[in-house]
Amino acid sequence: MTQVVHAGRARVTRRQIDKFAERRDQLADSALLTLSELGYARTSLREIAQNSNFSHGVLHYYFSDKVELILHCVRRYKTECVTRYDEIVACAATPGELAAGFGEAMAATLRNEAHLHRLWYDMRSQSLFEPSFRTDILELDHGLEQMIWRIVLRYSELAGRPLAVSRSIAYAVFDGLFQQGLLKHLCGDEQAVQDLASSVENVLLGLVLVPR
Amino acid sequence: MTQVVHAGRARVTRRQIDKFAERRDQLADSALLTLSELGYARTSLREIAQNSNFSHGVLHYYFSDKVELILHCVRRYKTECVTRYDEIVACAATPGELAAGFGEAMAATLRNEAHLHRLWYDMRSQSLFEPSFRTDILELDHGLEQMIWRIVLRYSELAGRPLAVSRSIAYAVFDGLFQQGLLKHLCGDEQAVQDLASSVENVLLGLVLVPR
DNA sequence: ACCATCTCTGGACAGTCGTCAAGGATTTCC
DNA sequence: GGAAATCCTTGACGACTGTCCAGAGATGGT
Numbered sequence: 258m259t260q261v262v263h264a265g266r267a268r269v270t271r272r273q274i275d276k277f278a279e280r281r282d283q284l285a286d287s288a289l290l291t292l293s294e295l296g297y298a299r300t301s302l303r304e305i306a307q308n309s310n311f312s313h314g315v316l317h318y319y320f321s322d323k324v325e326l327i328l329h330c331v332r333r334y335k336t337e338c339v340t341r342y343d344e345i346v347a348c349a350a351t352p353g354e355l356a357a358g359f360g361e362a363m364a365a366t367l368r369n370e371a372h373l374h375r376l377w378y379d380m381r382s383q384s385l386f387e388p389s390f391r392t393d394i395l396e397l398d399h400g401l402e403q404m405i406w407r408i409v410l411r412y413s414e415l416a417g418r419p420l421a422v423s424r425s426i427a428y429a430v431f432d433g434l435f436q437q438g439l440l441k442h443l444c445g446d447e448q449a450v451q452d453l454a455s456s457v458e459n460v461l462l463g464l465v466l467v468p469r
Numbered sequence: 470m471t472q473v474v475h476a477g478r479a480r481v482t483r484r485q486i487d488k489f490a491e492r493r494d495q496l497a498d499s500a501l502l503t504l505s506e507l508g509y510a511r512t513s514l515r516e517i518a519q520n521s522n523f524s525h526g527v528l529h530y531y532f533s534d535k536v537e538l539i540l541h542c543v544r545r546y547k548t549e550c551v552t553r554y555d556e557i558v559a560c561a562a563t564p565g566e567l568a569a570g571f572g573e574a575m576a577a578t579l580r581n582e583a584h585l586h587r588l589w590y591d592m593r594s595q596s597l598f599e600p601s602f603r604t605d606i607l608e609l610d611h612g613l614e615q616m617i618w619r620i621v622l623r624y625s626e627l628a629g630r631p632l633a634v635s636r637s638i639a640y641a642v643f644d645g646l647f648q649q650g651l652l653k654h655l656c657g658d659e660q661a662v663q664d665l666a667s668s669v670e671n672v673l674l675g676l677v678l679v680p681r
Numbered sequence: 682a683c684c685a686t687c688t689c690t691g692g693a694c695a696g697t698c699g700t701c702a703a704g705g706a707t708t709t710c711c
Numbered sequence: 712g713g714a715a716a717t718c719c720t721t722g723a724c725g726a727c728t729g730t731c732c733a734g735a736g737a738t739g740g741t
Contacts, residue, residue: 375598379594382590385651433648437637
């Protein structure tokens with residue numbers, strides 16, 4: 258196992274560790290590309306290697322097995338995901354601005370990163386069957402829940418109205434909206450992206466209570 | 470191909486056709502059992518056959534290939550699914566009764582048929598990658614959307630308040646809730662089932678507009 | 682009772698899979 | 712510049728996959 262080799266050495270330079278980590282990330286990016294194109298069920302290590310500049314054997318030099326590679330992919334995907342809307346939350350000055358920005362940002366990532374998102378839903382489904390995926394997938398899911406909650410909470414503040422739903426409900430609702438939008442978008446519905454933006458605004462409005 | 474054999478015969482008795490269809494359903498049930506246990510990615514035809522009373526060769530006698538078998542499974546799953554809440558819709562006399570009945574029924578199927586539901590989400594994710602699944606999966610998804618719409622529409626009637634969301638939004642919202650509930654339930658959260666029931670009631674209430 | 686047809690078994694097939702190890706190629710360090 | 716560590720390729724392995732097929736067994740009509 259490669260990690261053992263590195264851990265066992267008396268002195269390991271900083272550069273070597275960085276290079277090792279960099280190549281891992283590089284291979285994980287190739288894996289993400291292949292996975293998002295073919296889906297988990299149809300992706301083999303040879304296919305991943307073919308989409309990189311290396312041969313299939315090298316994958317076992319940087320990852321102990323297929324599971325570790327895929328989990329590394331998931332973690333890498335996560336880091337660029339859970340802060341997606343934070344800038345909008347920080348900048349929006351009115352509830353309308355926040356709702357519109359959130360809707361547009363969701364629609365934009367639906368359009369631009371559809372293949373990565375379908376991989377996410379694929380992996381989350383896999384975690385229902387494969388316990389070794391669960392820890393990381395749940396952690397990522399929890400991160401997404403918190404991300405959504407920051408938006409909803411800020412919207413409540415800006416609107417000056419209390420929230421009608423819990424954190425987990427808020428996430429479930431927007432996750433459901435996004436997933437349906439993804440399904441339609443990938444099935445060729447030209448309206449799907451635009452519909453998602455307006456749906457998100459519509460639903461966000463309904464999550465805060467109307468003052469009596 | 471077996472269908473050709475049957476179509477080509479001069480005279481085919483009614484009983485023979487029924488028997489053929491019955492065995493297809495029987496094998497599809499075994500397949501559903503295996504699929505819901507292992508997931509799409511890990512299910513082989515030999516495994517399916519091992520969970521039935523037959524050998525693996527017979528699957529190609531009743532189904533032209535793996536795709537046709539799985540699609541038959543999906544269609545069979547659908548028929549017992551899209552009318553799940555119709556009785557509640559027909560019987561409920563007050564909005565509160567409908568909301569409670571809907572929430573409890575959703576929680577009940579989450580508890581009792583969790584493995585089948587995780588297969589559904591697995592298959593729907595697969596359809597994002599495998600175009601040959603799309604037609605049937607979309608059709609089933611549409612049926613579920615209509616099922617949810619009947620509930621929401623009836624709730625609006627009973628409450629005497631107009632709806633705040635479209636049909637597709639209503640489905641996306643409850644689908645998201647159910648999927649999050651399934652994730653938690655299968656990961657050992659004892660509260661997940663109970664939470665789903667109350668969440669469903671909570672959200673259903675928010676889908677109708679408050680009269681000004 | 683016989684024969685045609687339907688039904689099912691079990692093995693063979695060509696591929697593909699994850700994994701691993703032997704050894705070349707490259708880099709690093711003294 | 713040479714030894715040592717690291718990096719990468721190549722080929723092999725056993726297991727597993729979907730598919731096909733020859734033939735045995737069961738069934739039903741006459």
